[in-house]
Amino acid sequence: MLKLVTAVIKPHKVDDVKEALKAAGVGGLTITEVRGVGRQGGHTEVYRGAEYKVDLLPKVKVEVVVDLADAERVADAIVAAARTDTIGDGKVWITDVERMIRIRTGELGTDAL
Amino acid sequence: MLKLVTAVIKPHKVDDVKEALKAAGVGGLTITEVRGVGRQGGHTEVYRGAEYKVDLLPKVKVEVVVDLADAERVADAIVAAARTDTIGDGKVWITDVERMIRIRTGELGTDAL
Amino acid sequence: MLKLVTAVIKPHKVDDVKEALKAAGVGGLTITEVRGVGRQGGHTEVYRGAEYKVDLLPKVKVEVVVDLADAERVADAIVAAARTDTIGDGKVWITDVERMIRIRTGELGTDAL
């Protein structure tokens, strides 16, 4: 059984998280540019002299499929690396993955990681 | 136990869905620019006098992690807000989330939302 | 019960995968531009005479929600279509989906696909 660890982090923390994952022995990951709403509350921009609030702040989603046994350790590693102690640092969550295939070889499960 | 509600909606409905979620008491969400294929069927463009079909239409994916108890209500709120009654309105689906951590504080589960 | 089949593939294989899914009877899918780190190892760029490595390579994530019964067949179809036998071909994984709603009609489950 495998787990998918998903993290939504601040964009400038991508490199730190990547390093932390490498250190934790994770060999692969997938990232997506996303935008998030939360407590952080957006920033103000100006258009033609009028102020407006942009709610959706740039974030990055990191997805890593890992072995069941590693999931918590990996999640903690991400948390440690992504933390800046300021609002908007993001979330990490874990979900079940039933089956994983490496496209190139057809390998399955942990072998596919 | 938490749930992840994922919705694929029309891009111009993002604001409505955001408002609906706020009204439903959801404090955070993450959105992604995606493109979708479905019954909607794509649009036609022209290049050098030749027509071609672009299958992948712009959509937005909304992801919200919520408490187990709220999942259906939240999904219904999204459905209500994203609906235009025209083809291509999109989908909402719900999956299990095992563990959720707030990066900033390390809070877990519902506290991390 | 439904399944979400997620695939991370090479960008230029999107059309092939789309065709394969159509052939497999899948009517809808959602794709996202993502970037991936893995064994493939990145490429080198030059800035001001200095070389540097870009780790995050462009990939495309394909997500398809399918009926429980079809999940493996669909995953295999993606694997077959996305394969180029070169490193970096990507992964396919399967997760559970609890509930699925078509926004336009409110149809549920398999009917919503």
Next chain:
Amino acid sequence: MESGDVTWILVSSALVLFMTPGLALFYGGMVRSKNVLNMLLMNVYCMGIVPIVWVLVGYSLVTGEGPAAGIIGTLEYAGMAGVVDPEEILFAFFAMTFAVITPALISGGVADRMKWSAWAVFVPVWVLLVFVPVFYWIYGPNGWLEERGSLDFAGGTVIHINAGVAVLALIAVLGKRRGWPKDIMPPHNLPLVMIGAAILWFGWFGFNAGSAGAADASAIQAFMNTFLAGSAGMIAWLAAETVKGGKATTLGAASGIVAGLVAITPAAGHVGGLAALAFGAIAGVLCFAAISLKYRFGYDDSLDVVAVHLVGGLIGGFLIGFFADPEAFGGADFKAGLFFGGGAELLVEQVLSMVVVMAFCFVVTYIIAKALDATIGLRVSEEDETRGLDLSQHAETAYNLTESGSMDRV
């Protein structure tokens, strides 16, 4: 004409022609990304259709002297028949570049919702029915407004006020964009706006200093003024928005440049350098303030053509009544303004001239708009507006920045 003067008009013509694509980028960067191509094409199209209309009939109508002398020309030179003097050809195309950019200016006001087919018809019709007569009144042989003594060095009234009023008339028929004013519709590409503004300023040297008709003292002063008014407009706008909102913006800088340039246009060869600074500074502040008018009065002038070109043009035309200074130009042959011992006479003529043009332009443009609306329809469907005009009107997408396309031939 000396070869140096010919060269200056050749160069100025090229510069003014270059302004229209500059305007296309200036406007194109300001709309949302789903409408940028439509915006570009609305402008560039003017470079295609207007010259054809101009050589076939327009030029003749602003040139020939006939029964309605002072009001409108004749068809004597239609198709440039008999226009063989090189100098005449030279000024025919210099004027043509102004005819090109004037309808292009209008496009910014109607952005994001006008049918392409309606625009395609509107441009030549408007040039013939509005631009050509107004041009004649002010620059034609014995044009009646100029004869009375009003001044318009390079087209403040003919071009900027005219275009601005046309926007008001068109949008009175067209209506607001869906979502306006609730939704914010910020520029999709500000570097493009800045490229456009830069090309506009660059070209404006030809526009204003070329209007001297030679590389002479008047051209030199007009050149200097074009420089200073753009500078002062930018700084004044940046200052105004810093005071109001706390931030100096890129869009503000670009808009301030244009506001200052619009204001100096009618006066470029009639006032001195310090006056040019004043024109620019006043326009920078007032045009910025004028943006709020559309919210007050509820008209949706998408890219603020009214606030910048109409208001800026009015400011320039009005200030001439105060600052016109024939002495500074060696006692040149025009009326002096209030500040230079000329009394209120010039001011009265300026106001009259602008009011006449505004009234005429509004009425005729409104009729054209109504006629188009009743026939081919002025506005795209709701669905087409939501999908964006690039797709719905031109079946194109502006940017394809990622590799995964998924396209099939049909």
Next chain:
Amino acid sequence: MESGDVTWILVSSALVLFMTPGLALFYGGMVRSKNVLNMLLMNVYCMGIVPIVWVLVGYSLVTGEGPAAGIIGTLEYAGMAGVVDPEEILFAFFAMTFAVITPALISGGVADRMKWSAWAVFVPVWVLLVFVPVFYWIYGPNGWLEERGSLDFAGGTVIHINAGVAVLALIAVLGKRRGWPKDIMPPHNLPLVMIGAAILWFGWFGFNAGSAGAADASAIQAFMNTFLAGSAGMIAWLAAETVKGGKATTLGAASGIVAGLVAITPAAGHVGGLAALAFGAIAGVLCFAAISLKYRFGYDDSLDVVAVHLVGGLIGGFLIGFFADPEAFGGADFKAGLFFGGGAELLVEQVLSMVVVMAFCFVVTYIIAKALDATIGLRVSEEDETRGLDLSQHAETAYNLTESGSMDRV
């Protein structure tokens, strides 16, 4: 030479030089985003290497009169030795700007698959072996084609036909892009295409009207014609595609402008304004139609250099045989066309001149291409083509629009 004429040639040279980056953007916007930098660099590189080749040997070869008089010059002025007369220097660099843009035009046909190293060698070799002789035949002292009486005002044959044929020869060796014609490869950045087209048109005034060699009547007419042919080309292309596909497109407008400008190039100072409209309109329709030839005959001319520059050039060269009108230029010293009482003589010379250049260019370019293919290789590997030429040839990425980079020094 009067200072006004000198100024005009200075300005024209700057304008023509500016066309090459304009072309780079025009082409660069049309390719997919993974190949845009390669496209830009292929063009800009011509601005670097060609002037060096030109002052070292090229200029001498198109100037000196030696044993092969009428066919090719000598090395007498190599390195600009003895070229001290300012006017000679002036025309040396005006001509140089044409030598720069001609190979740049070729790049659009071979886009997306040619090795950078092969291009780097191809450009100087082609300029010396193809451009220089053809230039000599038409503009050199007693060039044999010009002596026979054919007309090429600003380089329709020397530049556009020449570049178009070179594309055919190169791609005969290079082959098609992977996926063509099955895959659609639409432009990645249409605003960039439009900026490029605008700069091209702006620069073309220098190209055509500068070719008059002075700020005289001929320059004025050429300027007017450059305006009108671009306009008519745009409108005709938009009309043709509206009729065919139902939509007027941005890419169509940009292409139509260029088609009209190409067609008027050889005739700019030889025909009147209405003829210029005809040149533009005919080219707009026929070049649009000519796009389909590549599908019919299965050659992959990536950005339609053949349809626009070769076909457009042929149209212009051919129509001169009908429309050339010495009377309109005060009885200037060139043959009249069929429509102006000149008989078929001029037409025959036009056809001959174009056929000779096409044959020569095709053969020599093909030999160069074969030689390069056999030595350094003409085409990138399959993998490099898939990754894109920006990464594989230049180790760069055009756009980095998001913040999350993840880069490590090596």
Next chain:
Amino acid sequence: MESGDVTWILVSSALVLFMTPGLALFYGGMVRSKNVLNMLLMNVYCMGIVPIVWVLVGYSLVTGEGPAAGIIGTLEYAGMAGVVDPEEILFAFFAMTFAVITPALISGGVADRMKWSAWAVFVPVWVLLVFVPVFYWIYGPNGWLEERGSLDFAGGTVIHINAGVAVLALIAVLGKRRGWPKDIMPPHNLPLVMIGAAILWFGWFGFNAGSAGAADASAIQAFMNTFLAGSAGMIAWLAAETVKGGKATTLGAASGIVAGLVAITPAAGHVGGLAALAFGAIAGVLCFAAISLKYRFGYDDSLDVVAVHLVGGLIGGFLIGFFADPEAFGGADFKAGLFFGGGAELLVEQVLSMVVVMAFCFVVTYIIAKALDATIGLRVSEEDETRGLDLSQHAETAYNLTESGSMDRV
């Protein structure tokens, strides 16, 4: 002055003004996408504030002859008082365009971290305290450096060396960007860089050849040299990076062009065409090599203004000592260089002149920077730097390419 000469200076002024937005794009494309608007505005702002400063006091200070003759002018012509001769006005604004671009050049060195308010104050202060005196010493009436016999045709020392040294002084106070040199910060938009470089080259023809002051032999040679040095700079840089890193890059081509143009600037009308090739080639290689200095010495010159403008300017100023050739200009009135029989005298003056300007500029700029830092603060906060200057300084986002905005009025 003939009308042709007037036209040439008008055109040149427009071209030089156009260089500043060109520079804005050149720099703007090179920074990360979160800082592009700030970069554009830092440059464009110079087009706004400097002309105002110039006509109010700057021009007077570089013109009037007073007690400190040879060192600095007077306030006699403040506000252009008494400047009524058109030719004087003409040269007043031609010089003004140089005053505009010089501080703009500095912006590239301090990119990504300087407070907007500090920049807004810095520019006018620096122009008055540094640019104006240096300009006077070299181009003012009896400027002492020029009187001694050093040469600076179009501003190698006054503009490029001056700006480069100012960067060193400013960043000595400002410090490095967060993450530098560990993080790689590659250009966010290379096509924008290329558009900018193209506009710079185009404008540089006015910069250099306009500095001849007329459309004469000197202008023609300067034009040719501007062409050739840019070409050679590009090819040399591409060659150097190919040898070093194996790849020819777009950024390299753009930088090489600028390096070559900087180097030829002081010499444009003093050397022949082959020398111009040498200037360009030497600058292309050495400026490329000079990039590594910042890593060696640990100063963060964001966009390599020092390597290109300071080093390029020094190369040009130095090589004049060898290549200056009065004979090639009909025995023009300037000292010959070492290679043309002039002894070391000129070389000594060149070095002296450059050293004096560098020392003066560094000291005064450093004092200004310290004063600003102590008052309004020179640098943005850490958080503002991370969010990007576009948002933190201007409350704008450069690109909004997708449709899903989610914005609320406040």
